[in-house]
Amino acid sequence: MKISYNWLKDYIDIEIPPEKLAELLTMAGLAVDSIERNADDYILEAEVTANRPDWLSLIGVAREISVITGGKLKIPSSVIRLPRTPHHSMRGAARAKRVVRGRPSSEDKSVKIKIEDKDLCPRYTARIIKDVNIADSPAWLKKKIESVGLRAVNNVVDVTNFCLFEKGVPMHAFDLDKLEGGVIIVRRAKKGEEIITIDGVKRALDESVLVIADKLRPIAIAGLIGALNTEVGASTKNILLEAAYFDPISVRRTSRRLGVSTESSYRFERKVDMANIANASNRASCLISEIAEGRIGGFSDVGLTARAKKEVALEYKRLNSILGLEIAPAKVKKILSGLGLKAASSSKDKIKFDIPPFRYDLKNEIDLIEEVARVYGYDNMPVTIPEIFEQPFGRPREMVVEEKIREGLTGLGLNEIITYSLLSKKSLNAAASPAEGVIEIKNPLTGEQEAMRPDLMAGMCGAFVWNINRKIKDLKLFELGRVYLRKGQDLVTEKRHLSVGLAGEAFSSWAGGARRAGFFDLKGIIEALLEDLRIDGISFEHVKKDGFSPSASASINAGGETAGFLGEISGKVLNNFGIKEPVFFGEICVDSLLRHVRLEKRLGELPKYPSISRDISIVVDKFVSHSDLIAVIKAAGGDAILRDIKLVDRYAGKQIPDDKVGLTYRLEYQDFKKTLEDKEVSEIHARILQSLGEKLGAYLR
Numbered sequence: 001m002k003i004s005y006n007w008l009k010d011y012i013d014i015e016i017p018p019e020k021l022a023e024l025l026t027m028a029g030l031a032v033d034s035i036e037r038n039a040d041d042y043i044l045e046a047e048v049t050a051n052r053p054d055w056l057s058l059i060g061v062a063r064e065i066s067v068i069t070g071g072k073l074k075i076p077s078s079v080i081r082l083p084r085t086p087h088h089s090m091r092g093a094a095r096a097k098r099v100v101r102g103r104p105s106s107e108d109k110s111v112k113i114k115i116e117d118k119d120l121c122p123r124y125t126a127r128i129i130k131d132v133n134i135a136d137s138p139a140w141l142k143k144k145i146e147s148v149g150l151r152a153v154n155n156v157v158d159v160t161n162f163c164l165f166e167k168g169v170p171m172h173a174f175d176l177d178k179l180e181g182g183v184i185i186v187r188r189a190k191k192g193e194e195i196i197t198i199d200g201v202k203r204a205l206d207e208s209v210l211v212i213a214d215k216l217r218p219i220a221i222a223g224l225i226g227a228l229n230t231e232v233g234a235s236t237k238n239i240l241l242e243a244a245y246f247d248p249i250s251v252r253r254t255s256r257r258l259g260v261s262t263e264s265s266y267r268f269e270r271k272v273d274m275a276n277i278a279n280a281s282n283r284a285s286c287l288i289s290e291i292a293e294g295r296i297g298g299f300s301d302v303g304l305t306a307r308a309k310k311e312v313a314l315e316y317k318r319l320n321s322i323l324g325l326e327i328a329p330a331k332v333k334k335i336l337s338g339l340g341l342k343a344a345s346s347s348k349d350k351i352k353f354d355i356p357p358f359r360y361d362l363k364n365e366i367d368l369i370e371e372v373a374r375v376y377g378y379d380n381m382p383v384t385i386p387e388i389f390e391q392p393f394g395r396p397r398e399m400v401v402e403e404k405i406r407e408g409l410t411g412l413g414l415n416e417i418i419t420y421s422l423l424s425k426k427s428l429n430a431a432a433s434p435a436e437g438v439i440e441i442k443n444p445l446t447g448e449q450e451a452m453r454p455d456l457m458a459g460m461c462g463a464f465v466w467n468i469n470r471k472i473k474d475l476k477l478f479e480l481g482r483v484y485l486r487k488g489q490d491l492v493t494e495k496r497h498l499s500v501g502l503a504g505e506a507f508s509s510w511a512g513g514a515r516r517a518g519f520f521d522l523k524g525i526i527e528a529l530l531e532d533l534r535i536d537g538i539s540f541e542h543v544k545k546d547g548f549s550p551s552a553s554a555s556i557n558a559g560g561e562t563a564g565f566l567g568e569i570s571g572k573v574l575n576n577f578g579i580k581e582p583v584f585f586g587e588i589c590v591d592s593l594l595r596h597v598r599l600e601k602r603l604g605e606l607p608k609y610p611s612i613s614r615d616i617s618i619v620v621d622k623f624v625s626h627s628d629l630i631a632v633i634k635a636a637g638g639d640a641i642l643r644d645i646k647l648v649d650r651y652a653g654k655q656i657p658d659d660k661v662g663l664t665y666r667l668e669y670q671d672f673k674k675t676l677e678d679k680e681v682s683e684i685h686a687r688i689l690q691s692l693g694e695k696l697g698a699y700l701r
Contacts, residue, residue, distance in 0.1 A: 001056055002148040005042035007165075011062035012071045018042040024068050028374050030055055041147055051361040053270040057168025060358070067338030067375055076166075078283040080296055111179065111240060113302045116187040120210045120247040121222065122304045123274055124186055127241040127285050128176065128297035132156060134236050138291060150263070156232050156239060159287045161263070168358075169243060169272055169280035170264030172220060174230045176238040181215025184240070186222065193218060196228045197260075209254050210246065223251035223268040224260050239294070243281040245274045245303075275306040275357035307357055314368045315350040322369055325381060335375045336368060398496065401533070401590065401597050402480055405498060408532045412525055414476040414500065419459030421482065422449035430576035431458035432547030437485040439492060452484040456499035456587055457547065461569070461577045464503055473581060474504030476517075480590070496590040500525060500566075503583045519552045522566055522584040526556065534598040539627055540566075547573045548585075556588060559596050564588030611643065611670035612681050616689060619660050620698040622652075628696065633665065636691035637684050641676060644668040662701050 005018050014021065022032035022044055030052075034045045046055070054060035059075060066073040111128065115121050136142075137158040145152060145161050152158055160171040189205035195218045196202050203221070205211065210222040220226040223246035232239060251268040255261050278301060288294045314336075316329050333343060333351060341353040341362075355362050362368060373381075394400075406416060424447055428438065439452040453459065456479055467475055478500045485493050506521045508514040523540065530538050540554045545565055553567030566586030574583060620629070626647065633645055649664035656662050667688070669681050692698040 001046050001048050003044040003046055003058065003061055004038075004144065004147040005044065006040070007144050007147060008058055008062060008065075010076075011059055011074050012066050013074075014065065014069075014071065016069065018044065021065070025061075025064065027377060027379060028064060028068055030061070030064060038147060043147060048270075050270055053168065053267060053272065054358040056267050056270065058166050060168060063338075063340060067335060076283065078279045078286065080282050080286060111176070111300065112183045113300045114183060114185045115302055116185060117210065118303060120188075120250045121186045122245055122247075123277060124184075124244040124302050125242070125277055125281050126184060126300045127243075127281050128238070128299075129241060129285060129288055129292075129294040130176075130238045130297055132237060132239055132288065132292040132294035134232065134234050134292065141291065154232065154234075155292045156236070156288055159284050159291060160241075162287065163280055163284045164263060164267070167276060167280045167283060168267060169276055170223070170267055171280065171284055172226050172242045172264075173232045174219060174226070174240045174242065175232050175236045176240045177236070178230045179214045179219065179240065180217070183215050184242075185213045185215075186244075187211060187213060189218060195221065197221065197225045198228050198231050199225070200228065203258055203260075208257070210250055212242070221254065221258070221260070222246045224255060224258070224265045225262055239288075241281060241284060241288070243277045243284075245272055245277060271360060273358040274304065278305075307360075310355040310363075311344055311352055312355055312362060312365060312368055313350055313352040314365050317349065318365065319369050319372060322366075323373055323376075323381065324384060325376075327372065327376065331376075332372055335372050339371060339375070341368075397599070398590075398594060400599060401594060402496070404533065404599070405480060405529065405590070408529050409478045409500070409525070412476075412528060414478045414525070417460075417463045417477050417479050419456070419463060419479060419481065420449075421453055421484070423451060423453050423458055424448045425450045427458045427462065428453070430573065431455075431461055432570075432573055433458060434546075437487065439484050439486050453481075454485050455483055456481055456497050457569075457585060460499050460501045460585060461573070461579065461583070464501065464579055464583055465577050468503075468579060468581065474508075475501065477501045497587055498564075498590050499585065499587045501583060501585045503579075503581050516582070517584060519566075519568055519584055522586055523554075526566060526586055526588070530558070530593075533593065533596075535593060535596045537596075541627075542625070552584075556586070558593060561592065563592040605672075607670060607672055609671060609673075609675045611668050612676055612678075613666055613668050614681060614685050615648070615664055615666050616685065617649075617662065617664045617701040618689075618692060618698040619656060619662050619701050620692075620696055622659055622661050624696050624698075629663070629665075629692070629698075632691055632695050633667070633688050636688040637667070641669045641671050641680070642667065642684065643670045 005014070005021070008014060016024075018035050022035055025046065026032050029049070031047045032044050033047055036043045036045070048055045055064065063073055065071060111126055113124055113126055115124055134154050134156060137152055137155045141155070141158050141162060142152045145158055145165070148165055150161050156173050160173055164170050187210070188207050189209040189211045191207060193205045194202055195205060195211070205218065211218040212220040212222055217229070218227060219230040246268050248269050248271050251265050255265045255269070281299070285296050289296050314332070316332065319332065320326055329351070333346070336353055337343065340356045340359065342356070344352045344354045346352065353368065362371070410416065422441065422444075425440070428451060433455050438454050441450055441452070444450045459481070460477065460479065463477055464475060478498065480496065480498055482494055483497045487493055500522060502517040502522050504517060505514050506517040527538070535558055537559055539557045541557060543553060543555045543565070544550050545553050545567065547570055548567035549570050553565065555562050556564040556566060564587050567584070569583045569585050574580070630645055634642070644667070646666045647663065648666045651662040667685070669676055669684070689700065
């Protein structure tokens with residue numbers, strides 16, 4: 001909202017510079033984004049929150065300034081006083097009094113008001129003003145409305161815009177003589193109905209749009225914009241001044257549907273003060289009478305005049321407890337009274353306030369406490385360090401492990417996915433999920449929600465399909481989710497599972513080229529994760545599993561039990577999902593790992609003595625597993641000085657029999673207490689080679 005610094009002075013005496021005023025308003029919650037010099041004036045651009053429509057008026061802003069600075073608020077009179085003439089009778093004077101109060105006068109009314117949809121228009125008022133002289137506005141009026149970015153049109157239209165910014169109540173003036181049938185109807189538009197608005201655009205309407213109509217056609221879109229056919233122009237002599245309350249949601253939807261946004265719709269969308277409508281109409285009528293020399297006539301007011309009365313109590317003890325202050329009751333009362341609240345009753349401990357209609361956002365005691373805090377000034381509150389309480393218990397162990405898994409896998413370059421727990425039986429069959437124990441839904445909402453997932457493979461395959469179809473082929477994904485299985489007739493088990501999937505290139509570099517992901521990339525990720533969880537006794541064993549390639553699948557064992565599996569998804573499963581790229585997938589039961597995870601960290605002393613590395617190149621039968629070789633090496637070498645074993649080369653070809661394979665292992669020896677001698681290492685190295693020959697038939701290359 002644009003706020004003119006000079007115009008603001010009409011409602012409150014301001015003796016502080018614009019920059020300081022902007023700072024005070026911002027600290028109180030009305031954020032001033034910019035200040036612009038405009039000749040002898042300053043224009044403040046403020047961001048008004050949706051819950052404070054009272055700030056969309058200069059009087060509302062002035063009220064805020066008055067309570068912050070202690071200045072006196074000056075609200076202009078809206079009382080209509082008809083001139084006395086020799087022809088005025090007592091009856092006429094009484095009629096004038098009724099007009100001031102905003103009640104309809106049957107003697108003076110010439111337009112009937114009919115509201116067909118009272119939910120969308122709870123209140124509608126219409127004032128007749130006759131014999132107006134349409135002309136340019138006086139210089140002072142032009143200057144004010146142009147300062148806030150509006151264009152001067154004529155003295156009547158400019159007054160309605162003036163009052164819109166002054167009081168925050170949008171109004172519209174119709175040419176009374178162009179209305180058909182002597183009636184104003186507030187109704188929904190008819191199907192196929194059209195209107196040409198004052199901007200010259202023809203707009204198609206439907207039954208969702210609320211319109212103001214006469215007997216024959218729409219003359220305005222409620223809360224947005226008027227029609228060209230009843231626009232106030234140079235030939236206008238008599239006007240009907242509209243001031244009403246329109247439903248905020250209805251106005252917002254219509255504004256978006258038609259692509260029309262005006263100063264009026266901006267305020268209606270945020271709720272206009274219903275109780276201030278007649279007052280605003282009176283104020284505009286007085287100005288039109290003064291500037292356009294119009295004769296004020298009848299006033300019709302149909303519908304609700306105000307919302308139900310609302311009271312909120314505030315306890316001083318609670319206020320001071322929440323704010324950590326000691327604010328005197330007199331100060332509290334002064335602040336809230338300055339904001340327009342009226343004290344209904346008070347005692348030593350608390351005070352009850354009547355909430356004004358323009359502050360519909362004040363509903364509870366905490367709202368009043370917030371009002372006191374922002375006006376008192378957040379910068380005036382002492383800075384204190386909050387008391388720190390020791391937590392009686394930490395997070396559950398399983399939650400800590402899940403977080404560590406997420407951190408570990410994202411650190412390895414994987415992205416987390418979340419898939420649905422309810423799937424179609426077709427998807428489960430396509431993923432070769434076990435049919436036994438699947439929990440089926442008796443009354444599924446859709447065919448895609450027929451059963452609860454027994455594993456995470458179908459969801460992972462679905463994620464691969466979704467990404468590959470969008471040209472994202474290099475994928476490293478994981479999911480932490482629940483799986484569900486039926487045991488017996490009534491027992492259902494729910495377990496935490498982790499799935500990991502790879503497809504496309506494992507890495508790509510200008511220096512090292514590119515390499516596609518494979519079985520051992522997946523195995524390496526899982527090994528790194530389990531090592532990070534400090535799980536001992538992890539081993540992999542070749543197994544055959546449905547849905548996986550027989551030559552590339554293995555179980556994951558921990559603590560003597562199977563915790564999961566990994567492998568290359570079979571071509572049949574990939575075809576079921578329409579995937580043409582190789583996909584490698586592993587799934588682990590996290591619940592099975594929990595008792596093996598060690599979360600505590602132990603720090604050891606850095607070694608003081610150097611290590612010695614020795615390579616051992618052997619020829620062994622092709623079907624001897626890597627894990628068997630490692631086990632024999634560890635058993636023969638012991639744990640005194642043998643620290644690490646790495647496979648650095650694998651060769652099959654010339655000079656190696658067809659049923660054999662050449663392997664090179666690098667063994668690292670180190671003693672933490674002294675420097676190793678070559679003789680000690682050679683003895684253990686020879687013992688390892690002898691053991692490999694005796695137990696696995698291996699010999700040196």
